[in-house]
Amino acid sequence: MWLGNLPRPSSRRGTYLFLLVFLLGTVLPLGVASSPDSHGTDAPHDTKHEASNGHGHHGNESHTKVKKAFPVLNFEYESVRLPFEIALWILLASLMKLGFHLIPRLSSFVPESCLLIVVGLLVGGLIKLVGETSPVLHSQIFFLYLLPPIILDAGYFLPIRPFSENIGTILVFAVIGTLWNSFFIGGLLYGVCQIGGKDLEKIGLLPNLLFGAIISAVDPVAVLAVFEEIHINELLHILVFGESLLNDAVTVVLYHLFEEYAGIGSVTFLDVLLGFICFFVVALGGIFVGLAYGLLAAFTSRFTSHTRVIEPLFAFLYSYMAYLSAEVFHLSGIMALIACGVVMRPYIEANISHKSHTTIKYFLKMWSSVSETLIFIFLGVSTVAGPHSWNWTFVICTLVFCLVARVLGVVGLTYIINKFRIVKLTTKDQFIIAYGGLRGAIAFSLGYLLPPDHFPRDMFLTAIITVIFFTVFVQGMTIQPLVDLLAVKKKQETKRSINEEIHSQFLDHLLTGIEDVCGHYGHHHWKDKLNRFNKKYIKKCLIAGDRSKEPQLIAFYHKMEMKQAIELVETGGIAKIPSAVSTVSMQNIQPKQKVAERALPQLSKGKEEEIRKILRTNLQKTRQRSHSLHFMEECDDLKATCTSLVFIVVQGLT
Amino acid sequence: MSSSTNKRCRQPKPDEMTGFRTKISNREDFQRIPELAINPLGDRIINAFFSDGEDQVNFRAFMRTLAHFRPIEDNEKGKDPSSSEPLNSRNNKLLFAFRLYDLDKDDKISREELLQVLRMMVGVNISDEQLGSIADRTIQEADQDGDSAISFPEFVKVLEKVDVEQKMSIRFLH
Numbered sequence: 001m002w003l004g005n006l007p008r009p010s011s012r013r014g015t016y017l018f019l020l021v022f023l024l025g026t027v028l029p030l031g032v033a034s035s036p037d038s039h040g041t042d043a044p045h046d047t048k049h050e051a052s053n054g055h056g057h058h059g060n061e062s063h064t065k066v067k068k069a070f071p072v073l074n075f076e077y078e079s080v081r082l083p084f085e086i087a088l089w090i091l092l093a094s095l096m097k098l099g100f101h102l103i104p105r106l107s108s109f110v111p112e113s114c115l116l117i118v119v120g121l122l123v124g125g126l127i128k129l130v131g132e133t134s135p136v137l138h139s140q141i142f143f144l145y146l147l148p149p150i151i152l153d154a155g156y157f158l159p160i161r162p163f164s165e166n167i168g169t170i171l172v173f174a175v176i177g178t179l180w181n182s183f184f185i186g187g188l189l190y191g192v193c194q195i196g197g198k199d200l201e202k203i204g205l206l207p208n209l210l211f212g213a214i215i216s217a218v219d220p221v222a223v224l225a226v227f228e229e230i231h232i233n234e235l236l237h238i239l240v241f242g243e244s245l246l247n248d249a250v251t252v253v254l255y256h257l258f259e260e261y262a263g264i265g266s267v268t269f270l271d272v273l274l275g276f277i278c279f280f281v282v283a284l285g286g287i288f289v290g291l292a293y294g295l296l297a298a299f300t301s302r303f304t305s306h307t308r309v310i311e312p313l314f315a316f317l318y319s320y321m322a323y324l325s326a327e328v329f330h331l332s333g334i335m336a337l338i339a340c341g342v343v344m345r346p347y348i349e350a351n352i353s354h355k356s357h358t359t360i361k362y363f364l365k366m367w368s369s370v371s372e373t374l375i376f377i378f379l380g381v382s383t384v385a386g387p388h389s390w391n392w393t394f395v396i397c398t399l400v401f402c403l404v405a406r407v408l409g410v411v412g413l414t415y416i417i418n419k420f421r422i423v424k425l426t427t428k429d430q431f432i433i434a435y436g437g438l439r440g441a442i443a444f445s446l447g448y449l450l451p452p453d454h455f456p457r458d459m460f461l462t463a464i465i466t467v468i469f470f471t472v473f474v475q476g477m478t479i480q481p482l483v484d485l486l487a488v489k490k491k492q493e494t495k496r497s498i499n500e501e502i503h504s505q506f507l508d509h510l511l512t513g514i515e516d517v518c519g520h521y522g523h524h525h526w527k528d529k530l531n532r533f534n535k536k537y538i539k540k541c542l543i544a545g546d547r548s549k550e551p552q553l554i555a556f557y558h559k560m561e562m563k564q565a566i567e568l569v570e571t572g573g574i575a576k577i578p579s580a581v582s583t584v585s586m587q588n589i590q591p592k593q594k595v596a597e598r599a600l601p602q603l604s605k606g607k608e609e610e611i612r613k614i615l616r617t618n619l620q621k622t623r624q625r626s627h628s629l630h631f632m633e634e635c636d637d638l639k640a641t642c643t644s645l646v647f648i649v650v651q652g653l654t
Numbered sequence: 655m656s657s658s659t660n661k662r663c664r665q666p667k668p669d670e671m672t673g674f675r676t677k678i679s680n681r682e683d684f685q686r687i688p689e690l691a692i693n694p695l696g697d698r699i700i701n702a703f704f705s706d707g708e709d710q711v712n713f714r715a716f717m718r719t720l721a722h723f724r725p726i727e728d729n730e731k732g733k734d735p736s737s738s739e740p741l742n743s744r745n746n747k748l749l750f751a752f753r754l755y756d757l758d759k760d761d762k763i764s765r766e767e768l769l770q771v772l773r774m775m776v777g778v779n780i781s782d783e784q785l786g787s788i789a790d791r792t793i794q795e796a797d798q799d800g801d802s803a804i805s806f807p808e809f810v811k812v813l814e815k816v817d818v819e820q821k822m823s824i825r826f827l828h
Binding site: 422525 | 684687689693695696720725751754755771772775776777780784788791792795796809812813815816817818819820821823824825
């Protein structure tokens with residue numbers, strides 16, 4: 001349907017891209033076709049032939065080997081089959097992502113996740129046409145390889161301030177909201193099953209509750225994919241996203257609880273109590289595991305000043321180990337990963353080089369992007385491939401109950417939460433929170449893991465896929481127009497200025513003091529205590545050298561100066577010549593002019609000399625005093641940028 | 655009003671049994687609060703409770719100062735605009751914070767005043783010239799009328815993106 005666009009020069013690339021992709025799409029089924037199945041059919045044929053030859057030439061067994069000419073060109077696909085197919089899938093996913101952004105209007109009103117699912121459907125359909133078995137999204141692959149990068153990316157770059165300020169609200173939504181959803185949906189479905197047709201009657205209460213638990217969890221992948229594109233304000237984003245991350249503990253406990261006892265058919269009060277305790281063990285255990293690995297990672301990074309190249313690897317490996325270790329004990333892997341990322345970030349960033357920091361950032365973004373794309377494509381493929389069992393009553397009821405449960409849950413909980421919040425949640429906010437409750441691949445994978453003998457797996461899977469499609473397509477596509485229609489506050493794009501940082505810290509101290517005067521041990525009091533503890537003990541252990549004593553304000557200031565120095569060099573460095581201005585450079589520089597003006601202080605020569613000295617000495621001091629080549633190179637880089645910055649200042653002043 | 659607030663008031667003079675309306679505290683009582691001693695802004699906060707020249711604050715004045723930190727309620731937004739602004743409006747909250755910076759009460763935050771605050775927050779390890787460049791940068795960013803100082807409207811403008819209503823509110827719930 002995209003090829004319907006006339007190939008204008010801008011989208012001609014797009015059409016070429018799609019031709020290429022369809023070619024690739026056909027190679028994939030070919031690859032699948034030359035799988036062991038078909039080889040298997042050939043092989044016995046050959047051996048039979050050999051055997052008959054051998055029979056005929058009894059005595060000449062040693063001479064039955066026929067001498068062939070030396071093969072100049074060989075075709076041996078089998079030995080590289082698995083890596084080849086994996087690479088091909090990833091390549092297909094990435095090309096799809098490229099293609100969407102080349103088509104001008106499509107990406108603005110259809111979210112990427114929908115497009116990817118459609119592509120998956122098409123590819124799945126193609127594979128089915130060729131007649132081969134298509135690869136299904138195995139739960140192992142999903143949980144062990146595709147999900148961790150996304151969660152680590154989310155956890156490492158989690159905005160701590162809004163998260164910790166709203167942690168109460170987030171926890172209430174995540175825990176109580178998910179519990180409410182599961183029991184409401186599960187219970188009502190059980191009722192429907194009892195009165196619905198003959199084939200539904202045999203589904204007991206526990207399988208229904210299990211289904212409710214699976215389908216009720218808001219999915220972080222889907223939320224990330226959709227919310228990233230609508231640029232909604234920070235509060236709503238962190239509420240929905242935080243909820244989707246923290247409800248993992250509830251889902252894990254409910255899933256294991258119901259799955260364990262669904263075969264037996266009944267749950268005693270003791271089991272429920274144990275389940276309750278299990279929830280705390282799972283959640284706190286997951287956080288504890290993440291914390292331990294995070295501190296280990298921070299500690300290791302203290303000693304990496306001589307081997308800068310492998311620094312990013314430690315960050316990734318420790319986090320992945322945290323996830324896997326948590327999964328070993330059936331603890332919440334997602335919470336372990338989040339805790340690890342959050343804990344290790346401030347210390348690692350203080351210890352590692354600038355280049356490693358960039359590496360970590362871009363590798364995480366790259367992996368999570370590829371994972372997300374693959375997940376959605378595979379979701380489409382699995383939909384075409386998987387065995388389905390469509391039951392109108394069950395599916396429609398599931399969909400309706402999901403929506404109703406979500407709305408009721410959000411409204412009810414907000415009523416209670418608003419009594420404790422300083423900034424109340426308005427009706428608009430509640431609507432967006434309810435509307436943003438998207439389900440995704442986690443629900444599908446959990447459903448796929450169900451043993452088919454105890455549960456009507458196919459019917460469950462069909463219902464889950466229907467709900468996922470509905471939320472991703474309908475809710476995902478309409479949330480952007482709704483946000484515009486309701487005039488919900490959008491995200492503020494500008495970076496934090498030094499004023500905001502100073503005054504925010506000032507207000508923090510002020511509020512802590514006022515709380516102490518009142519004797520009210522609130523949010524600020526505990527935050528202040530944690531900061532003091534951190535400064536006194538933890539920073540000394542985990543951060544190398546002088547940086548352990550560096551106050552947060554100074555670190556922020558240095559980071560800001562560095563960013564602006566690099567920005568200035570990148571915009572060509574001639575931004576500030578007021579008199580001799582060439583029109584060409586003005587065109588490029590116009591949008592950045594504001595930044596350049598803000599960055600250059602109108603200082604006297606004396607002050608400018610001071611700044612040059614300060615930048616040089618401090619930027620050298622903050623790098624480790626090592627004699628490695630890398631350090632020297634970096635130092636030279638920084639010196640060059642600093643002197644160019646100062647040169648610009650001088651020019652600007654004359 | 656919370657019971658612990660009353661306890662703080664009562665703490666300095668446990669032997670007096672007077673009612674709250676006549677309760678009076680002076681500076682030493684505040685300085686006895688241990689956490690304020692380690693707070694970098696401790697002295698300034700204490701001074702904020704005492705109006706000019708006085709050395710004692712009664713309970714009413716104490717509560718007036720604390721009233722700045724009451725959360726903003728939605729129904730107050732629709733109030734009659736001609737009535738005076740409530741103490742806990744965003745403007746008044748920011749004015750309270752501004753006054754803590756502005757020690758000489760000239761309605762401007764000068765470079766020296768800013769330097770003092772920075773020095774208190776940052777500690778002793780940082781050199782003067784570094785703090786000076788930060789202060790210069792801060793003023794240059796906020797200053798719009800070119801007087802090398804931050805006036806109250808400039809202060810408000812710089813903090814327009816910060817959620818002051820949430821940041822400067824304490825729930826006196828007990």
